[in-house]
Amino acid sequence: MSDCLFCKIVARTIPAPLVYEDDLVVAFDDINPQAPIHTLVIPRKHVVSLAELQDSDAELLGRLLLVGSKVAKLKGIAEPGYRVVVNTGSHGGQSVFHLHLHVLGGRHLAWPPG
Ligand code: 5GP
Ligand code: ZN
Numbered sequence: 772m773s774d775c776l777f778c779k780i781v782a783r784t785i786p787a788p789l790v791y792e793d794d795l796v797v798a799f800d801d802i803n804p805q806a807p808i809h810t811l812v813i814p815r816k817h818v819v820s821l822a823e824l825q826d827s828d829a830e831l832l833g834r835l836l837l838v839g840s841k842v843a844k845l846k847g848i849a850e851p852g853y854r855v856v857v858n859t860g861s862h863g864g865q866s867v868f869h870l871h872l873h874v875l876g877g878r879h880l881a882w883p884p885g
Contacts, residue, residue, distance in 0.1 A: 777869035807877025848876035
């Protein structure tokens with residue numbers, strides 16, 4: 772999608788600190804980190820949100836979570852633990868409408884979220 776920020780990061784027309792990439796997904800550090808480690812994992816293809824996923828996206832969704840786990844290992848937070856968040860829609864706090872996983876860690880994270 773031509774006017775989507777994260778599609779531009781996938782296309783490398785906007786720079787971002789890449790952490791990992793493969794044929795289906797790209798991971799890069801968040802520009803406004805909410806924890807010492809804050810990395811976003813996104814599909815290369817434009818999907819608006821979790822709410823828009825189709826049954827045919829099962830492999831993509833699996834890959835996103837697997838890469839979230841891989842990123843946590845790469846960043847050294849698999850132990851003592853981390854959080855994966857998918858903000859969805861207005862009440863979910865989503866601000867960029869290209870599906871993304873937040874991988875957050877490096878400090879104790881409070882629960883419940885605000
Ligand atoms: P959301 O609020 O949609 O769940 O998360 C969007 C995230 O994208 C936010 O945490 C925000 O800081 C991050 N973000 C927004 N613009 C950019 C950008 O240009 N580069 C990077 N690396 N992250 C961004
Ligand atoms: Zn997009």
